[in-house]
Amino acid sequence: MTSRIDQRFAALKAEGRAGLVAYVMAFDPDLETSLEIIKALPAAGADVIEVGFPFSDPMAEGPSIQKAAERGLKAGGSLKGTLDLVARFREADQTTPVILMGYANPVEHMGAEAFATRAKTAGADGVILVDLPPEEDLETRSALGGQGLSLIRLATPTTDAARLPVVLEGVTGFLYYVSVTGVTGARAIGVDAARAAVERLKRSTDLPIAVGFGVRDAQSASAVARAADAVVVGSAFVDVIAKAAADGAPVVEAVSAKVSELARAVRTAREQDKTA
Amino acid sequence: MDARKNWQDLPDASGKFGIYGGRFVPETLMPLVLDLEKAYAAAKADPSFQAEFDDLMTHYVGRPSPLYFAERLTQHFGGAKIYFKRDELNHTGAHKINNCIGQILLARRMGKTRIIAETGAGQHGVASATVSARFGFPCVVYMGAVDVERQKPNVFRMNLLGAEVRPVTSGGATLKDAMNEALRDWVTNVHDTFYIIGTAAGPHPYPMMVRDFQSVIGREARAQILEREGRLPDAVVACIGGGSNAIGLFHPFIADESVKLIGVEAAGEGLDKYNRHAAALAGGKAGVLHGNRTYLLQDDEGQILEGHSISAGLDYPGVGPEHAWLKDTGRAQYLSTTDDEALAAFQLCAQIEGIIPALEPSHALARLGEIAKDLGPDRVVVMNMCGRGDKDIFTVAEALGKKI
Numbered sequence: 001m002t003s004r005i006d007q008r009f010a011a012l013k014a015e016g017r018a019g020l021v022a023y024v025m026a027f028d029p030d031l032e033t034s035l036e037i038i039k040a041l042p043a044a045g046a047d048v049i050e051v052g053f054p055f056s057d058p059m060a061e062g063p064s065i066q067k068a069a070e071r072g073l074k075a076g077g078s079l080k081g082t083l084d085l086v087a088r089f090r091e092a093d094q095t096t097p098v099i100l101m102g103y104a105n106p107v108e109h110m111g112a113e114a115f116a117t118r119a120k121t122a123g124a125d126g127v128i129l130v131d132l133p134p135e136e137d138l139e140t141r142s143a144l145g146g147q148g149l150s151l152i153r154l155a156t157p158t159t160d161a162a163r164l165p166v167v168l169e170g171v172t173g174f175l176y177y178v179s180v181t182g183v184t185g186a187r188a189i190g191v192d193a194a195r196a197a198v199e200r201l202k203r204s205t206d207l208p209i210a211v212g213f214g215v216r217d218a219q220s221a222s223a224v225a226r227a228a229d230a231v232v233v234g235s236a237f238v239d240v241i242a243k244a245a246a247d248g249a250p251v252v253e254a255v256s257a258k259v260s261e262l263a264r265a266v267r268t269a270r271e272q273d274k275t276a
Numbered sequence: 277m278d279a280r281k282n283w284q285d286l287p288d289a290s291g292k293f294g295i296y297g298g299r300f301v302p303e304t305l306m307p308l309v310l311d312l313e314k315a316y317a318a319a320k321a322d323p324s325f326q327a328e329f330d331d332l333m334t335h336y337v338g339r340p341s342p343l344y345f346a347e348r349l350t351q352h353f354g355g356a357k358i359y360f361k362r363d364e365l366n367h368t369g370a371h372k373i374n375n376c377i378g379q380i381l382l383a384r385r386m387g388k389t390r391i392i393a394e395t396g397a398g399q400h401g402v403a404s405a406t407v408s409a410r411f412g413f414p415c416v417v418y419m420g421a422v423d424v425e426r427q428k429p430n431v432f433r434m435n436l437l438g439a440e441v442r443p444v445t446s447g448g449a450t451l452k453d454a455m456n457e458a459l460r461d462w463v464t465n466v467h468d469t470f471y472i473i474g475t476a477a478g479p480h481p482y483p484m485m486v487r488d489f490q491s492v493i494g495r496e497a498r499a500q501i502l503e504r505e506g507r508l509p510d511a512v513v514a515c516i517g518g519g520s521n522a523i524g525l526f527h528p529f530i531a532d533e534s535v536k537l538i539g540v541e542a543a544g545e546g547l548d549k550y551n552r553h554a555a556a557l558a559g560g561k562a563g564v565l566h567g568n569r570t571y572l573l574q575d576d577e578g579q580i581l582e583g584h585s586i587s588a589g590l591d592y593p594g595v596g597p598e599h600a601w602l603k604d605t606g607r608a609q610y611l612s613t614t615d616d617e618a619l620a621a622f623q624l625c626a627q628i629e630g631i632i633p634a635l636e637p638s639h640a641l642a643r644l645g646e647i648a649k650d651l652g653p654d655r656v657v658v659m660n661m662c663g664r665g666d667k668d669i670f671t672v673a674e675a676l677g678k679k680i
Contacts, residue, residue: 056579057452057565059459060302066446078577104300104564109578131300131564135290156304158466163307181304182464 004097004125005150005173008047009208009229018225019047020266021210022259023101023234025068026051026085027077029245034072036252037241038089042096044256045263048210048230049089050128053082053102060130062186064235067242079106079115083122090123099152101128107140116143126150126173134166141170154178155201157193164204174208176232177201179224182213185235189214195227218265225269233262279607283530286601291480294604296597299479300564304463309567313481315386320488325381332377333492336410337367339374341493343500343658348628355648356510356655361497361525363662364634370663371493371521372403376472378489380407383470390465391415393472394458396423396451396517397588397636398430399663400474405439407472415439418457420450423588430667448582451592455566475518476596479567483596490524497658498528510655511536511647514662515639516610517554517590519599521662526608537608538647539599540640542585544615554583556595557603557610570597586615586675587635589663613639619675622665634663635671 002010012019022041027034041049054072058065079102086098100119107115107129119127127144129137134153141151150173158181159167168175179194180187189211198209211224212232224231237255244254291297291313299309319325333339342365346358363371383391391413395401401417408415417434421443424431434441447453462471476486494512501509512529514522516539529535544553551573553559560571565580573581573593585591602608613621618635621642626632633641640659648657665672673680 056447057456059456059566060304060463062460070446073579078579080577105572105574105580106578108564108569109561109574130302131567133299133301133303133306135306136298136300154303156302158304158307160307163310167303178302178304181466183460186464 003148003150003173004095008097009174012047012229017270018228018266019230020045020259020263021048021050021212021230021232022046022237023050023052023232024237024241024255025065025072026053026082027072027075028068028238028241029071029251030075031081031085033251035085035088037255038085039092040252040256041259042093044259045267046259048097048099050099050101050232050234051082051086053077053079053100053106055103055106058103060183062183062235064185064238064242068238079110083118083124086124087122097125098123099126099128100124102130104129104132112140112143116147116149119144119149120147124149126152128152128154128176134169145172152176157181157197168205171207174210174230175201175205177209177211177228178213179211180214184213185216187214188216189220189224191220191223194224198227218261221262222265222269225266231266236262279602279605280531280533286598287480287484291484293598293601295562296569296600297480297483298569299567300569301479301567302463304466305479308466309479309481316382316481316485319382319385325385328381329378333374337373337377338365339492340496340500341365343497343504346629349625350648352628353645353648355645355653356651356657358644358648359501359656359658360661361493361658363493363521363660364664368399368403368406369666370399370403370634371490371524371660372400372474373406374492374524375474375486375489375520376403376407378485379470379472380411380413383413384411386470388468388470389413390469391472392418392458392461392469393474394418394451394454395474396420396454396591397667398423398427398434399589399667401439401441402430402433402437404472404474405434405437408439409437416461417441418444418454418461420448420454421445422449423451423454426671427588427667450582451588452580452582459566474520476520476523476598477518477566477568477570477594483568483598486520487523487527487598490520491527493521493524493660494526494528497525501656501658505656507656508532508535509658510534510651511538511657513538513540513640513644513647513657514660515590515636516541516557516595516599517592517636518594519596521660523596523598525660526602530607537602539608539610540643541610541612542587542590542639543612544584544586546614547612551581552584554585554591554593555612556593557599558612560593562600565594568597570594570600586618586671587639589634589636590639611643613642617642619672622672631661632665633661634665635668637662
């Protein structure tokens, strides 16, 4: 059986367009609202959903996602709670791939095998652990692989040609290209450099390549979508959630509108190329 | 695994001490830590690097630090002879400078042009600012906003030395959060920045490198006690936060089976008080934080706890990975001291030895009486006096209800 991730990227390829990967934090601003947000994402145009599970020490995150993690923890968020959240989402949606994203310690604490089993049962499809580089991920990757789940690897501007084979070894699902050196959401993406990097990576792998970490608006999303197989947006959505929640405005509507705006940009990016 | 047999081979090629250590960093930093490992190996093999380190140790830091027979404290406890390794007499007032000299020489050798560091009590921040001034590097020190408030004299010292102190307000705004922020800086400024980590923790090669630079403490102590007593000590004792002064003292004695290695953690308000102590080895579980696998104070969901200690330098929820391994193998034993016991030891040492110790080694001092009595009168114990207490007088005054 092909995975939901493979099916989704195959479908995107058939449609001749890039996909939008939308990141939100579980339990932000609270459990039930975050479930409603995640449920609304596919209809708003997200092709893949990344669900952050909150961690006390998110060392690669910029201020937006740090604060989202703090809100999530305050609302009672945890890895277990995030898995339960994904299970509830999966009851109504059998096709949208869900990637869990976070840090190694909560997974280590649960145990790699137990985590893999529970993630499979919940209906997750892949996992990104920011502080678990290839050199340290064998146990977790094997456990996930045993359940048919992908451990998504990251490539960055510092991943040079000598190191790239280490990153690509044994990887499944897709490759996540971190387009800036820095924390999430803090720096604007250099579109030309990111596109050049995607071209370079494409020469070494047949895996789909998603690009993220500095995409905040329709313009940059569109530019990246012309080269990459998918565009990852996180901080921009998390900021909308934070503002709406703080203002007492309807959170699900607000974030759905933002997702729709960026999804349109991603979906139409290559059409502009064709008509230009 | 017998820690005495393969101690010289650790960490292994992947930076592990048994299951501990390793390199748990984002991919952006992986090429950097691999580079650092190569650069450090080359420096270690270069006699001119060691010669410059030694020269600075002698003429800038003031080494060797004395090994002092604490006669009155020995009489007071009525047990083993007590010696202090006087690392509080170093330039900048603590052992932290040993490591900073080593790392700044490496930074210069690697062509880096900017220094960052994290600090809790401010001792490592002051030492980093000092070597940055001495070698002409700009220096940014990350410090929890809570610590900035409770360690104002050290903040001013760092400013005088030309460093920029950036208060960190995320999380609990203490040492752990300062380290998160320093890592965020490093991941952003990968090309020009050298991160001077202050303790024997973080991704490989830091735990090994910091241990090697701090091992000057144990090498000197070993030679000095052999000269003074004609024999090895029966025990060596040091306080443990991240554990850099302790591993520096312990490491040259690991193969000496007769020498007990005793570390003392901060028990804060008591080991039985949830999230109110900083004793990672006594009350933590194996986990992954700040680049390494080690014992960590954490909750049932794997979230890291803030911990607590009256000593800002020990107020950290983790511990260096080599200590985790020494605990599991049984080669070292780890005790703990509460805030109140440390305060009492602080005052005792000031009153009968004329030495005002930092709150950090006061934790080791507090267990010294029992250790000396257990060993008995014909025995010898060496404790590392890793820092002086000038920085702590405001904290101690407040704890004692006195105004200065």
